[in-house]
Amino acid sequence: MLGNAHPIDVLLKQLLKEDSFLIGEVLVSGAGKEILLRHYKSDDLSITRRSKNVADARFFARFDSSGAYRPLKSAPNLPADWELTLPGLYEARLAIDDFYPAALGMLLARMEGRLAPVDFMKTATRQTGMYRIVGRIEPELAQESIGATCHPQACMRVILWRLSEQTPLKRLPREKFETTGPASILNLPRIYIPTLGRQVPQVPIYCAEACNLLVAACRSAIKKEQKSTFEVTASALNNRTD
Numbered sequence: 001m002l003g004n005a006h007p008i009d010v011l012l013k014q015l016l017k018e019d020s021f022l023i024g025e026v027l028v029s030g031a032g033k034e035i036l037l038r039h040y041k042s043d044d045l046s047i048t049r050r051s052k053n054v055a056d057a058r059f060f061a062r063f064d065s066s067g068a069y070r071p072l073k074s075a076p077n078l079p080a081d082w083e084l085t086l087p088g089l090y091e092a093r094l095a096i097d098d099f100y101p102a103a104l105g106m107l108l109a110r111m112e113g114r115l116a117p118v119d120f121m122k123t124a125t126r127q128t129g130m131y132r133i134v135g136r137i138e139p140e141l142a143q144e145s146i147g148a149t150c151h152p153q154a155c156m157r158v159i160l161w162r163l164s165e166q167t168p169l170k171r172l173p174r175e176k177f178e179t180t181g182p183a184s185i186l187n188l189p190r191i192y193i194p195t196l197g198r199q200v201p202q203v204p205i206y207c208a209e210a211c212n213l214l215v216a217a218c219r220s221a222i223k224k225e226q227k228s229t230f231e232v233t234a235s236a237l238n239n240r241t242d
């Protein structure tokens with residue numbers, strides 16, 4: 001049946017062998033013919049938006065529960081008032097891609113040893129135009145910006161890159177990194193889901209390269225530092241008595 005299936009649909013079928021798995025904040029369940037997606041914290045009472053249309057995934061992913069736009073899809077602020085009931089693996093794949101772009105593709109590539117992470121300084125020195133300055137960021141300022149922008153409270157992705165070939169990232173907790181070795185269906189971490197009353201596999205969402213938000217945050221940090229250096233110098237010159 002799945003002989004000519006898309007490789008990600010095959011992966012999804014394997015992930016659903018235990019009936020449910022968690023990806024980011026989305027609990028995917030597929031015991032029956034249909035596949036159900038909802039926020040892992042939601043229950044029947046908290047759901048006010050029910051849909052059978054895969055296109056609605058994009059709308060559910062777009063705003064947080066206060067109605068604010070979510071610029072980073074992997075931020076842990078997905079609303080919990082929706083539920084999607086989909087007819088099959090193909091639709092589930094499309095919906096998951098709206099919630100967490102490229103996450104399943106990266107998981108598959110990681111499992112097959114094809115995912116090549118790019119160290120931060122390589123990404124930084126590749127920038128052009130107004131972001132070219134990011135290539136000159138001091139390592140300490142880069143560590144600080146990465147620590148703030150990529151912190152688990154801001155982004156759920158698991159980081160595979162380093163600052164540079166010689167330098168690991170220093171300002172992020174252990175949970176931001178892959179601790180059990182490259183993922184396979186057999187060694188996925190497990191997480192307890194209170195609404196199910198049991199553990200399910202947790203699919204990592206990988207970050208293989210610094211995103212635009214991080215590059216922009218680094219630029220702002222450099223600009224801020226330049227401004228304060230300029231102000232200190234200007235004030236020292238103004239105070240000169242000779």
Ligand code: SF4
Binds near residue numbers: 158159207209212
């Ligand atoms: S660089 Fe990766 S881990 Fe950091 S905020 Fe962007 S997507 Fe998340």
